[in-house]
Protein backbone atom coordinates (compact mmCIF):
# COMPACT_ATOMS: atom_id res chain seq x y z
CA UNK A 1 0.00 0.00 0.00
CA UNK A 2 1.16 3.56 -0.65
CA UNK A 3 1.99 5.80 2.30
CA UNK A 4 -0.89 7.88 3.68
CA UNK A 5 -1.09 11.56 2.81
CA UNK A 6 -0.32 12.43 6.43
CA UNK A 7 1.35 10.26 9.03
CA UNK A 8 1.79 11.47 12.58
CA UNK A 9 3.65 9.35 15.11
CA UNK A 10 4.02 10.22 18.79
CA UNK A 11 2.79 13.80 18.72
CA UNK A 12 2.76 15.72 22.00
CA UNK A 13 1.93 19.35 22.73
CA UNK A 14 2.79 20.93 26.09
CA UNK A 15 2.21 24.36 27.54
CA UNK A 16 4.60 25.00 30.40
CA UNK A 17 3.60 27.70 32.84
CA UNK A 18 5.08 28.87 36.10
CA UNK A 19 3.89 26.08 38.33
CA UNK A 20 2.79 23.32 36.00
CA UNK A 21 2.67 21.97 32.48
CA UNK A 22 -0.59 21.61 30.55
CA UNK A 23 -0.28 18.47 28.45
CA UNK A 24 -2.70 19.36 25.66
CA UNK A 25 -1.76 16.41 23.39
CA UNK A 26 -0.06 13.27 24.70
CA UNK A 27 1.83 10.99 22.38
CA UNK A 28 -0.78 10.39 19.68
CA UNK A 29 -0.36 8.59 16.37
CA UNK A 30 -2.75 8.81 13.46
CA UNK A 31 -2.83 9.00 9.69
CA UNK A 32 -5.01 10.65 7.10
CA UNK A 33 -5.30 9.19 3.62
CA UNK A 34 -7.43 10.49 0.79
CA UNK A 35 -10.40 10.06 3.07
CA UNK A 36 -12.52 11.84 5.65
CA UNK A 37 -11.20 11.34 9.17
CA UNK A 38 -13.40 12.67 11.95
CA UNK A 39 -11.80 13.82 15.20
CA UNK A 40 -14.21 13.96 18.11
CA UNK A 41 -13.81 14.33 21.84
CA UNK A 42 -14.83 16.59 24.64
CA UNK A 43 -13.91 20.21 24.96
CA UNK A 44 -10.24 20.59 25.88
CA UNK A 45 -9.33 17.08 24.73
CA UNK A 46 -6.71 18.41 22.31
CA UNK A 47 -8.43 18.36 18.92
CA UNK A 48 -7.54 21.90 17.89
CA UNK A 49 -3.97 21.62 19.15
CA UNK A 50 -3.57 18.43 17.11
CA UNK A 51 -4.74 20.22 13.97
CA UNK A 52 -2.59 23.27 14.62
CA UNK A 53 0.51 21.13 15.25
CA UNK A 54 0.31 19.65 11.77
CA UNK A 55 0.49 23.19 10.37
CA UNK A 56 3.23 24.33 12.74
CA UNK A 57 0.84 26.82 14.31
CA UNK A 58 1.46 26.23 18.01
CA UNK A 59 2.57 29.51 19.50
CA UNK A 60 5.17 29.81 22.24
CA UNK A 61 5.34 28.87 25.05
CA UNK A 62 3.73 25.76 23.50
CA UNK A 63 6.16 22.93 22.72
CA UNK A 64 5.50 20.36 19.98
CA UNK A 65 7.36 17.08 19.82
CA UNK A 66 6.84 14.06 17.56
CA UNK A 67 8.72 11.01 16.35
CA UNK A 68 7.38 11.56 12.87
CA UNK A 69 5.19 13.97 10.91
CA UNK A 70 5.25 13.12 7.22
CA UNK A 71 3.04 14.85 4.66
CA UNK A 72 3.13 13.49 1.13
CA UNK A 73 6.80 12.54 1.39
CA UNK A 74 7.74 15.79 3.15
CA UNK A 75 9.17 15.68 6.67
CA UNK A 76 7.19 18.47 8.34
CA UNK A 77 9.44 18.37 11.40
CA UNK A 78 12.47 19.31 9.31
CA UNK A 79 10.94 22.33 7.56
CA UNK A 80 12.05 25.90 8.14
CA UNK A 81 9.39 28.46 9.03
CA UNK A 82 9.47 29.74 5.45
CA UNK A 83 9.05 26.27 3.95
CA UNK A 84 6.20 25.65 6.35
CA UNK A 85 4.51 28.87 5.21
CA UNK A 86 4.62 27.64 1.62
CA UNK A 87 2.85 24.45 2.59
CA UNK A 88 0.36 26.22 4.77
CA UNK A 89 -2.56 27.65 2.87
CA UNK A 90 -1.24 26.07 -0.29
CA UNK A 91 -1.05 22.33 0.18
CA UNK A 92 -2.57 22.15 3.65
CA UNK A 93 -5.38 24.51 4.66
CA UNK A 94 -7.06 24.88 8.00
CA UNK A 95 -10.54 26.21 8.62
CA UNK A 96 -10.23 27.67 12.10
CA UNK A 97 -12.76 27.05 14.84
CA UNK A 98 -13.28 30.78 15.28
CA UNK A 99 -14.04 32.18 11.82
CA UNK A 100 -14.56 35.83 12.73
CA UNK A 101 -11.42 35.83 14.81
CA UNK A 102 -9.42 34.58 11.83
CA UNK A 103 -10.76 37.10 9.36
CA UNK A 104 -9.26 40.56 9.08
CA UNK A 105 -11.93 42.87 10.56
CA UNK A 106 -11.00 45.92 8.49
CA UNK A 107 -10.88 44.25 5.07
CA UNK A 108 -13.91 43.22 3.03
CA UNK A 109 -14.67 39.55 2.80
CA UNK A 110 -14.24 39.55 -0.97
CA UNK A 111 -10.78 41.12 -0.87
CA UNK A 112 -9.60 38.53 1.64
CA UNK A 113 -10.66 35.60 -0.49
CA UNK A 114 -9.25 37.32 -3.60
CA UNK A 115 -5.92 37.64 -1.88
CA UNK A 116 -5.85 33.99 -0.83
CA UNK A 117 -6.51 33.02 -4.43
CA UNK A 118 -4.02 35.42 -5.99
CA UNK A 119 -1.19 34.40 -3.70
CA UNK A 120 -1.80 30.84 -4.77
CA UNK A 121 -2.51 31.25 -8.47
CA UNK A 122 -1.04 34.60 -9.48
CA UNK A 123 -4.38 35.41 -11.14
CA UNK A 124 -5.39 38.94 -12.12
CA UNK A 125 -7.62 40.99 -9.83
CA UNK A 126 -10.52 40.53 -12.20
CA UNK A 127 -10.18 36.76 -12.41
CA UNK A 128 -9.75 36.53 -8.67
CA UNK A 129 -13.01 38.38 -8.11
CA UNK A 130 -14.88 36.07 -10.48
CA UNK A 131 -13.44 33.04 -8.73
CA UNK A 132 -14.31 34.47 -5.30
CA UNK A 133 -17.92 35.14 -6.31
CA UNK A 134 -18.09 31.60 -7.66
CA UNK A 135 -16.82 30.20 -4.36
CA UNK A 136 -19.25 32.30 -2.31
CA UNK A 137 -22.07 30.97 -4.42
CA UNK A 138 -20.74 27.42 -4.09
CA UNK A 139 -20.95 27.66 -0.29
CA UNK A 140 -24.57 28.77 -0.69
CA UNK A 141 -24.19 32.44 0.17
CA UNK A 142 -27.45 33.89 -1.09
CA UNK A 143 -26.21 37.27 -2.32
CA UNK A 144 -22.53 36.85 -3.20
CA UNK A 145 -22.15 40.41 -4.56
CA UNK A 146 -23.27 42.00 -1.31
CA UNK A 147 -21.22 39.67 0.86
CA UNK A 148 -18.17 40.25 -1.36
CA UNK A 149 -18.29 43.91 -0.31
CA UNK A 150 -19.25 43.27 3.33
CA UNK A 151 -16.95 43.42 6.35
CA UNK A 152 -16.73 40.40 8.67
CA UNK A 153 -18.97 42.00 11.33
CA UNK A 154 -21.70 42.44 8.73
CA UNK A 155 -22.23 38.75 8.10
CA UNK A 156 -23.99 36.16 10.25
CA UNK A 157 -22.16 33.46 12.22
CA UNK A 158 -22.84 30.79 9.66
CA UNK A 159 -21.92 33.08 6.78
CA UNK A 160 -18.56 33.70 8.47
CA UNK A 161 -17.94 29.98 8.59
CA UNK A 162 -18.81 29.57 4.93
CA UNK A 163 -16.51 32.44 4.01
CA UNK A 164 -13.66 30.70 5.82
CA UNK A 165 -14.42 27.45 4.04
CA UNK A 166 -14.50 29.22 0.67
CA UNK A 167 -11.18 30.89 1.43
CA UNK A 168 -9.51 27.64 2.46
CA UNK A 169 -10.78 25.73 -0.57
CA UNK A 170 -9.65 28.34 -3.08
CA UNK A 171 -6.02 27.10 -3.18
CA UNK A 172 -7.25 23.53 -3.74
CA UNK A 173 -5.29 22.03 -0.86
CA UNK A 174 -4.28 18.36 -0.71
CA UNK A 175 -5.16 18.22 2.95
CA UNK A 176 -7.92 20.20 4.62
CA UNK A 177 -8.01 20.48 8.39
CA UNK A 178 -11.47 21.70 9.27
CA UNK A 179 -12.00 22.66 12.91
CA UNK A 180 -15.72 22.73 13.68
CA UNK A 181 -16.28 24.16 10.22
CA UNK A 182 -20.06 23.90 10.17
CA UNK A 183 -21.09 24.26 13.81
CA UNK A 184 -22.91 27.53 13.07
CA UNK A 185 -24.74 26.27 9.99
CA UNK A 186 -28.29 25.05 9.79
CA UNK A 187 -28.53 21.45 8.72
CA UNK A 188 -29.56 22.14 5.13
CA UNK A 189 -26.76 24.58 4.34
CA UNK A 190 -24.38 22.35 6.29
CA UNK A 191 -25.22 19.40 4.10
CA UNK A 192 -24.71 21.43 0.92
CA UNK A 193 -21.37 22.77 2.07
CA UNK A 194 -20.18 19.34 3.17
CA UNK A 195 -21.15 17.94 -0.22
CA UNK A 196 -18.57 20.25 -1.80
CA UNK A 197 -15.89 18.98 0.56
CA UNK A 198 -17.05 15.40 0.04
CA UNK A 199 -16.67 15.77 -3.72
CA UNK A 200 -13.15 17.15 -3.33
CA UNK A 201 -12.25 14.02 -1.37
CA UNK A 202 -13.91 11.53 -3.69
CA UNK A 203 -13.06 13.26 -6.98
CA UNK A 204 -9.77 15.04 -6.35
CA UNK A 205 -8.36 12.80 -3.64
CA UNK A 206 -8.12 15.50 -1.00
CA UNK A 207 -7.57 14.33 2.59
CA UNK A 208 -9.83 15.71 5.31
CA UNK A 209 -9.34 16.02 9.05
CA UNK A 210 -12.80 16.90 10.27
CA UNK A 211 -12.85 18.11 13.89
CA UNK A 212 -16.37 18.15 15.23
CA UNK A 213 -18.55 17.80 18.30
CA UNK A 214 -21.44 16.57 16.22
CA UNK A 215 -21.31 12.80 16.63
CA UNK A 216 -24.27 12.11 14.36
CA UNK A 217 -22.79 14.25 11.64
CA UNK A 218 -19.37 12.59 11.90
CA UNK A 219 -21.00 9.14 11.86
CA UNK A 220 -22.88 9.93 8.65
CA UNK A 221 -20.27 12.07 6.89
CA UNK A 222 -16.81 10.66 7.68
CA UNK A 223 -15.06 7.43 6.77
CA UNK A 224 -13.17 6.92 10.02
CA UNK A 225 -13.32 8.46 13.49
CA UNK A 226 -10.64 9.15 16.05
CA UNK A 227 -11.89 9.77 19.58
CA UNK A 228 -9.78 11.95 21.87
CA UNK A 229 -9.78 12.28 25.64
CA UNK A 230 -7.31 14.14 27.82
CA UNK A 231 -4.90 14.66 24.92
CA UNK A 232 -4.90 11.00 23.90
CA UNK A 233 -6.65 8.87 21.33
CA UNK A 234 -8.76 6.46 23.34
CA UNK A 235 -10.58 4.75 20.50
CA UNK A 236 -10.82 4.68 16.73
CA UNK A 237 -13.39 3.04 14.47
CA UNK A 238 -15.20 3.22 11.17
CA UNK A 239 -17.52 6.23 11.20
CA UNK A 240 -20.51 4.06 10.41
CA UNK A 241 -19.76 2.02 13.55
CA UNK A 242 -19.49 5.03 15.85
CA UNK A 243 -22.83 4.30 17.49
CA UNK A 244 -21.49 0.90 18.54
CA UNK A 245 -18.29 2.32 20.00
CA UNK A 246 -16.91 0.39 22.97
CA UNK A 247 -14.93 2.77 25.14
CA UNK A 248 -17.00 3.94 28.14
CA UNK A 249 -15.98 7.51 27.33
CA UNK A 250 -17.33 7.31 23.77
CA UNK A 251 -20.44 5.55 25.04
CA UNK A 252 -20.87 8.33 27.59
CA UNK A 253 -20.64 10.97 24.88
CA UNK A 254 -23.22 9.16 22.76
CA UNK A 255 -25.54 8.78 25.74
CA UNK A 256 -25.52 12.51 26.44
CA UNK A 257 -27.07 13.41 23.08
CA UNK A 258 -30.64 14.67 23.17
CA UNK A 259 -32.87 12.85 20.71
CA UNK A 260 -35.86 14.14 18.82
CA UNK A 261 -37.59 10.76 19.02
CA UNK A 262 -36.89 10.03 22.68
CA UNK A 263 -37.72 12.82 25.14
CA UNK A 264 -36.02 12.73 28.55
CA UNK A 265 -36.26 15.02 31.59
CA UNK A 266 -32.55 15.17 32.22
CA UNK A 267 -29.75 14.48 29.81
CA UNK A 268 -27.19 12.00 30.97
CA UNK A 269 -23.74 13.46 31.49
CA UNK A 270 -20.33 11.92 31.42
CA UNK A 271 -18.81 10.44 34.55
CA UNK A 272 -15.08 10.55 33.89
CA UNK A 273 -12.88 7.76 35.22
CA UNK A 274 -9.39 8.59 36.46
CA UNK A 275 -8.15 5.42 34.79
CA UNK A 276 -8.91 6.67 31.28
CA UNK A 277 -5.98 9.06 31.47
CA UNK A 278 -3.66 6.24 32.49
CA UNK A 279 -4.51 4.05 29.51
CA UNK A 280 -1.79 3.74 26.91
CA UNK A 281 -3.96 5.20 24.11
CA UNK A 282 -4.54 3.69 20.68
CA UNK A 283 -2.62 4.05 17.46
CA UNK A 284 -4.97 5.39 14.77
CA UNK A 285 -2.62 4.97 11.84
CA UNK A 286 -3.57 2.98 8.79
CA UNK A 287 -0.33 2.30 6.97
CA UNK B 288 -50.77 33.54 21.33
CA UNK B 289 -52.45 36.75 22.61
CA UNK B 290 -50.76 39.16 24.99
CA UNK B 291 -51.57 38.70 28.68
CA UNK B 292 -50.09 39.26 32.10
CA UNK B 293 -48.31 35.96 31.51
CA UNK B 294 -46.39 37.40 28.57
CA UNK B 295 -42.67 37.79 29.24
CA UNK B 296 -41.74 38.97 25.79
CA UNK B 297 -43.85 40.28 22.96
CA UNK B 298 -42.63 41.00 19.45
CA UNK B 299 -45.04 42.43 16.90
CA UNK B 300 -44.39 43.22 13.26
CA UNK B 301 -40.66 43.53 13.84
CA UNK B 302 -38.60 44.75 10.91
CA UNK B 303 -34.83 45.21 11.23
CA UNK B 304 -32.56 46.83 8.67
CA UNK B 305 -28.84 47.41 8.33
CA UNK B 306 -27.63 50.39 6.29
CA UNK B 307 -29.55 52.78 4.11
CA UNK B 308 -30.44 53.11 0.43
CA UNK B 309 -29.24 50.63 -2.19
CA UNK B 310 -26.94 48.67 0.07
CA UNK B 311 -29.54 48.26 2.83
CA UNK B 312 -30.14 44.78 4.20
CA UNK B 313 -33.66 44.01 5.33
CA UNK B 314 -32.64 41.29 7.77
CA UNK B 315 -35.88 40.73 9.69
CA UNK B 316 -39.29 41.04 8.05
CA UNK B 317 -42.57 41.33 9.89
CA UNK B 318 -41.73 38.93 12.68
CA UNK B 319 -44.30 38.47 15.46
CA UNK B 320 -43.66 36.21 18.44
CA UNK B 321 -45.13 35.95 21.94
CA UNK B 322 -43.22 34.20 24.70
CA UNK B 323 -44.92 33.30 27.97
CA UNK B 324 -43.26 33.65 31.33
CA UNK B 325 -41.34 30.50 32.17
CA UNK B 326 -41.43 29.26 28.62
CA UNK B 327 -38.50 28.28 26.42
CA UNK B 328 -39.07 29.47 22.90
CA UNK B 329 -36.91 28.16 20.06
CA UNK B 330 -35.73 29.96 16.94
CA UNK B 331 -34.41 27.82 14.12
CA UNK B 332 -33.83 28.43 10.45
CA UNK B 333 -31.43 29.00 7.64
CA UNK B 334 -28.04 30.54 8.28
CA UNK B 335 -28.43 34.27 7.62
CA UNK B 336 -32.21 34.21 8.07
CA UNK B 337 -32.19 36.80 10.84
CA UNK B 338 -32.27 34.80 14.10
CA UNK B 339 -29.37 36.61 15.76
CA UNK B 340 -30.72 39.92 14.49
CA UNK B 341 -34.02 39.35 16.29
CA UNK B 342 -32.10 38.79 19.55
CA UNK B 343 -29.90 41.79 18.87
CA UNK B 344 -32.92 44.03 18.34
CA UNK B 345 -34.36 42.90 21.68
CA UNK B 346 -31.09 43.52 23.49
CA UNK B 347 -30.63 46.92 21.90
CA UNK B 348 -27.64 46.08 19.70
CA UNK B 349 -29.48 46.40 16.38
CA UNK B 350 -30.98 49.87 16.56
CA UNK B 351 -32.70 50.32 13.22
CA UNK B 352 -35.94 48.48 13.89
CA UNK B 353 -39.65 49.16 13.65
CA UNK B 354 -42.58 47.36 15.19
CA UNK B 355 -43.16 46.58 18.83
CA UNK B 356 -40.97 44.88 21.43
CA UNK B 357 -42.31 44.62 24.98
CA UNK B 358 -40.74 42.98 28.04
CA UNK B 359 -43.07 42.22 30.97
CA UNK B 360 -45.71 44.44 29.43
CA UNK B 361 -43.43 47.46 29.03
CA UNK B 362 -42.71 48.67 25.52
CA UNK B 363 -39.05 49.14 24.67
CA UNK B 364 -37.73 52.23 22.92
CA UNK B 365 -34.39 52.46 21.16
CA UNK B 366 -32.17 52.70 24.24
CA UNK B 367 -31.77 50.10 26.98
CA UNK B 368 -31.13 51.10 30.58
CA UNK B 369 -29.37 49.35 33.45
CA UNK B 370 -32.67 47.89 34.70
CA UNK B 371 -33.17 46.21 31.32
CA UNK B 372 -29.87 44.36 31.56
CA UNK B 373 -30.71 43.19 35.06
CA UNK B 374 -33.78 41.55 33.56
CA UNK B 375 -32.53 40.48 30.13
CA UNK B 376 -29.13 39.04 29.28
CA UNK B 377 -27.73 37.61 26.08
CA UNK B 378 -25.26 34.83 25.38
CA UNK B 379 -23.66 35.57 22.05
CA UNK B 380 -23.18 33.13 19.22
CA UNK B 381 -19.53 33.95 18.89
CA UNK B 382 -17.69 33.46 22.20
CA UNK B 383 -14.39 34.60 20.68
CA UNK B 384 -15.66 38.00 19.70
CA UNK B 385 -17.59 38.54 22.89
CA UNK B 386 -14.79 37.92 25.40
CA UNK B 387 -12.21 40.66 25.78
CA UNK B 388 -8.87 39.09 24.77
CA UNK B 389 -6.89 40.90 27.49
CA UNK B 390 -9.32 40.39 30.36
CA UNK B 391 -9.04 37.41 32.67
CA UNK B 392 -12.09 35.28 33.35
CA UNK B 393 -12.24 36.95 36.76
CA UNK B 394 -12.44 40.43 35.24
CA UNK B 395 -14.94 39.38 32.55
CA UNK B 396 -17.26 37.98 35.19
CA UNK B 397 -16.59 40.63 37.81
CA UNK B 398 -17.24 43.72 35.72
CA UNK B 399 -21.02 43.39 35.25
CA UNK B 400 -21.29 42.44 38.91
CA UNK B 401 -19.47 45.56 40.08
CA UNK B 402 -21.31 47.88 37.66
CA UNK B 403 -24.60 46.61 38.99
CA UNK B 404 -23.51 46.78 42.61
CA UNK B 405 -23.43 43.10 43.56
CA UNK B 406 -21.83 42.59 46.94
CA UNK B 407 -19.26 39.86 47.34
CA UNK B 408 -18.48 39.56 43.65
CA UNK B 409 -15.65 37.12 44.36
CA UNK B 410 -17.85 34.50 45.96
CA UNK B 411 -20.40 34.87 43.19
CA UNK B 412 -17.71 34.33 40.56
CA UNK B 413 -16.59 31.16 42.26
CA UNK B 414 -20.07 29.72 42.53
CA UNK B 415 -21.01 30.64 38.98
CA UNK B 416 -17.83 29.06 37.63
CA UNK B 417 -18.76 25.89 39.50
CA UNK B 418 -22.27 26.10 38.03
CA UNK B 419 -20.93 26.10 34.48
CA UNK B 420 -18.48 23.32 35.20
CA UNK B 421 -15.22 25.27 35.39
CA UNK B 422 -12.94 24.78 38.37
CA UNK B 423 -11.37 27.67 40.31
CA UNK B 424 -8.12 27.21 38.34
CA UNK B 425 -9.81 28.89 35.40
CA UNK B 426 -10.55 32.10 37.26
CA UNK B 427 -7.37 33.93 36.32
CA UNK B 428 -6.91 32.62 32.78
CA UNK B 429 -7.13 34.68 29.62
CA UNK B 430 -9.37 33.70 26.67
CA UNK B 431 -6.43 32.41 24.61
CA UNK B 432 -5.64 29.92 27.37
CA UNK B 433 -9.07 28.34 27.08
CA UNK B 434 -10.45 25.86 24.59
CA UNK B 435 -13.48 26.84 22.52
CA UNK B 436 -15.92 25.17 24.85
CA UNK B 437 -14.34 26.62 27.95
CA UNK B 438 -14.74 30.12 26.49
CA UNK B 439 -18.42 29.54 25.83
CA UNK B 440 -18.92 28.43 29.42
CA UNK B 441 -17.37 31.70 30.55
CA UNK B 442 -19.81 33.57 28.29
CA UNK B 443 -22.74 31.74 29.85
CA UNK B 444 -21.38 32.40 33.33
CA UNK B 445 -21.17 36.11 32.55
CA UNK B 446 -24.82 36.22 31.48
CA UNK B 447 -25.84 34.48 34.70
CA UNK B 448 -23.88 36.85 36.97
CA UNK B 449 -26.78 39.32 37.28
CA UNK B 450 -29.44 36.65 37.79
CA UNK B 451 -31.55 37.85 34.85
CA UNK B 452 -35.18 36.84 34.27
CA UNK B 453 -34.97 36.44 30.51
CA UNK B 454 -32.00 34.88 28.77
CA UNK B 455 -31.48 35.28 25.04
CA UNK B 456 -29.35 32.32 24.07
CA UNK B 457 -27.75 32.41 20.63
CA UNK B 458 -26.37 28.96 19.84
CA UNK B 459 -25.18 28.55 23.43
CA UNK B 460 -23.93 25.01 22.97
CA UNK B 461 -22.93 24.73 19.33
CA UNK B 462 -19.26 25.22 20.29
CA UNK B 463 -19.48 22.64 23.07
CA UNK B 464 -18.93 18.94 23.09
CA UNK B 465 -22.02 16.86 23.69
CA UNK B 466 -21.31 16.04 27.33
CA UNK B 467 -20.68 19.67 28.26
CA UNK B 468 -23.72 20.53 26.17
CA UNK B 469 -25.74 18.11 28.29
CA UNK B 470 -24.35 19.71 31.45
CA UNK B 471 -25.15 23.22 30.23
CA UNK B 472 -28.64 22.28 29.05
CA UNK B 473 -29.33 20.56 32.39
CA UNK B 474 -27.99 23.64 34.14
CA UNK B 475 -30.22 25.93 32.09
CA UNK B 476 -33.23 23.72 32.89
CA UNK B 477 -32.39 23.74 36.59
CA UNK B 478 -31.94 27.54 36.68
CA UNK B 479 -35.20 27.92 34.84
CA UNK B 480 -37.04 25.84 37.42
CA UNK B 481 -35.33 27.50 40.37
CA UNK B 482 -35.62 31.09 39.24
CA UNK B 483 -38.60 30.96 36.90
CA UNK B 484 -36.50 32.08 33.94
CA UNK B 485 -37.71 32.57 30.39
CA UNK B 486 -35.48 31.60 27.49
CA UNK B 487 -35.30 32.33 23.82
CA UNK B 488 -32.99 29.76 22.33
CA UNK B 489 -31.46 29.88 18.88
CA UNK B 490 -30.05 26.54 17.76
CA UNK B 491 -29.37 24.61 14.61
CA UNK B 492 -29.75 21.36 16.47
CA UNK B 493 -33.36 20.25 16.27
CA UNK B 494 -32.80 17.64 19.00
CA UNK B 495 -31.62 20.39 21.35
CA UNK B 496 -34.66 22.48 20.41
CA UNK B 497 -37.03 19.55 20.95
CA UNK B 498 -35.42 18.83 24.31
CA UNK B 499 -35.46 22.39 25.61
CA UNK B 500 -38.38 24.20 24.03
CA UNK B 501 -42.12 24.36 24.44
CA UNK B 502 -42.64 26.05 21.10
CA UNK B 503 -40.48 27.22 18.24
CA UNK B 504 -40.53 29.44 15.18
CA UNK B 505 -38.83 28.52 11.92
CA UNK B 506 -37.18 31.38 10.02
CA UNK B 507 -36.16 31.71 6.41
CA UNK B 508 -35.10 34.88 4.57
CA UNK B 509 -35.96 37.18 7.47
CA UNK B 510 -39.47 35.82 8.00
CA UNK B 511 -41.07 33.36 10.34
CA UNK B 512 -42.39 30.68 7.99
CA UNK B 513 -43.94 28.46 10.63
CA UNK B 514 -44.56 28.14 14.36
CA UNK B 515 -44.63 24.66 15.90
CA UNK B 516 -44.94 23.07 19.30
CA UNK B 517 -42.11 20.80 20.39
CA UNK B 518 -44.52 17.88 20.11
CA UNK B 519 -45.28 18.73 16.51
CA UNK B 520 -41.54 18.83 15.89
CA UNK B 521 -41.06 15.45 17.54
CA UNK B 522 -43.83 13.92 15.48
CA UNK B 523 -42.25 15.53 12.38
CA UNK B 524 -45.48 17.28 11.44
CA UNK B 525 -44.41 20.49 9.75
CA UNK B 526 -46.57 22.05 7.08
CA UNK B 527 -44.08 24.46 5.57
CA UNK B 528 -41.83 23.20 2.74
CA UNK B 529 -38.68 24.70 4.18
CA UNK B 530 -39.34 23.14 7.60
CA UNK B 531 -39.87 19.77 5.96
CA UNK B 532 -36.53 20.08 4.24
CA UNK B 533 -34.89 21.04 7.53
CA UNK B 534 -36.22 17.86 9.15
CA UNK B 535 -34.95 15.71 6.30
CA UNK B 536 -31.50 17.27 6.51
CA UNK B 537 -31.39 16.74 10.28
CA UNK B 538 -31.38 12.97 9.77
CA UNK B 539 -27.69 13.08 8.89
CA UNK B 540 -25.40 13.65 5.94
CA UNK B 541 -26.38 12.08 2.67
CA UNK B 542 -24.75 13.04 -0.61
CA UNK B 543 -27.92 12.50 -2.67
CA UNK B 544 -30.09 14.48 -0.24
CA UNK B 545 -27.62 17.37 -0.56
CA UNK B 546 -28.43 17.64 -4.26
CA UNK B 547 -32.16 17.56 -3.67
CA UNK B 548 -32.21 20.58 -1.33
CA UNK B 549 -33.99 23.69 -2.60
CA UNK B 550 -33.58 27.38 -1.80
CA UNK B 551 -36.76 29.07 -0.61
CA UNK B 552 -37.37 32.82 -0.76
Ligand SMILES: Nc1ncnc2c1ncn2[C@@H]1O[C@H](COP(=O)(O)OP(=O)(O)OP(=O)(O)O)[C@@H](O)[C@H]1O
Nearest residue numbers: 015022024043044045046047048049432434435436
Ligand atom coordinates in the same frame (compact mmCIF):
# COMPACT_ATOMS: atom_id res chain seq x y z
N1 LIG C 1 -1.91 28.75 25.33
C1 LIG C 1 -2.32 27.80 26.18
N2 LIG C 1 -1.84 27.72 27.44
C2 LIG C 1 -2.25 26.78 28.29
N3 LIG C 1 -3.13 25.81 27.97
C3 LIG C 1 -3.63 25.82 26.74
C4 LIG C 1 -3.27 26.81 25.77
N4 LIG C 1 -3.95 26.57 24.62
C5 LIG C 1 -4.71 25.48 24.87
N5 LIG C 1 -4.53 25.03 26.12
C6 LIG C 1 -5.17 23.87 26.75
O1 LIG C 1 -4.94 22.73 25.93
C7 LIG C 1 -6.02 21.82 26.02
C8 LIG C 1 -6.44 21.38 24.61
O2 LIG C 1 -7.00 22.49 23.93
P1 LIG C 1 -7.69 22.38 22.50
O3 LIG C 1 -7.95 23.78 22.06
O4 LIG C 1 -6.90 21.50 21.61
O5 LIG C 1 -9.06 21.65 22.88
P2 LIG C 1 -10.21 21.17 21.89
O6 LIG C 1 -10.28 19.67 21.97
O7 LIG C 1 -10.05 21.78 20.56
O8 LIG C 1 -11.49 21.76 22.67
P3 LIG C 1 -12.81 22.49 22.09
O9 LIG C 1 -13.68 21.41 21.61
O10 LIG C 1 -13.39 23.15 23.31
O11 LIG C 1 -12.38 23.45 21.05
C9 LIG C 1 -7.13 22.55 26.81
O12 LIG C 1 -7.18 22.04 28.11
C10 LIG C 1 -6.70 24.00 26.82
O13 LIG C 1 -7.13 24.67 27.98
Ligand SMILES: Nc1ncnc2c1ncn2[C@@H]1O[C@H](COP(=O)(O)OP(=O)(O)OP(=O)(O)O)[C@@H](O)[C@H]1O
Nearest residue numbers: 154155156157158305314334335336337338339340
Ligand atom coordinates in the same frame (compact mmCIF):
# COMPACT_ATOMS: atom_id res chain seq x y z
N1 LIG D 1 -24.02 44.75 11.07
C1 LIG D 1 -24.57 44.28 9.93
N2 LIG D 1 -24.49 45.01 8.79
C2 LIG D 1 -25.05 44.56 7.63
N3 LIG D 1 -25.71 43.40 7.51
C3 LIG D 1 -25.82 42.63 8.61
C4 LIG D 1 -25.26 43.03 9.87
N4 LIG D 1 -25.53 42.05 10.78
C5 LIG D 1 -26.22 41.09 10.11
N5 LIG D 1 -26.40 41.43 8.81
C6 LIG D 1 -27.11 40.64 7.78
O1 LIG D 1 -28.39 40.31 8.27
C7 LIG D 1 -28.77 39.00 7.83
C8 LIG D 1 -29.22 38.18 9.03
O2 LIG D 1 -28.10 37.94 9.86
P1 LIG D 1 -28.23 37.14 11.25
O3 LIG D 1 -26.91 37.24 11.90
O4 LIG D 1 -29.42 37.62 11.98
O5 LIG D 1 -28.50 35.65 10.72
P2 LIG D 1 -28.71 34.30 11.55
O6 LIG D 1 -30.06 33.77 11.24
O7 LIG D 1 -28.36 34.52 12.97
O8 LIG D 1 -27.64 33.37 10.83
P3 LIG D 1 -26.61 32.26 11.44
O9 LIG D 1 -27.43 31.07 11.70
O10 LIG D 1 -25.65 32.05 10.31
O11 LIG D 1 -25.98 32.86 12.65
C9 LIG D 1 -27.56 38.44 7.08
O12 LIG D 1 -27.79 38.56 5.70
C10 LIG D 1 -26.41 39.33 7.51
O13 LIG D 1 -25.44 39.48 6.48
Ligand SMILES: [Mg+2]
Nearest residue numbers: 047048097435
Ligand atom coordinates in the same frame (compact mmCIF):
# COMPACT_ATOMS: atom_id res chain seq x y z
MG1 LIG E 1 -11.03 23.27 19.58
Ligand SMILES: [Mg+2]
Nearest residue numbers: 156157339380
Ligand atom coordinates in the same frame (compact mmCIF):
# COMPACT_ATOMS: atom_id res chain seq x y z
MG1 LIG F 1 -26.74 33.92 14.12
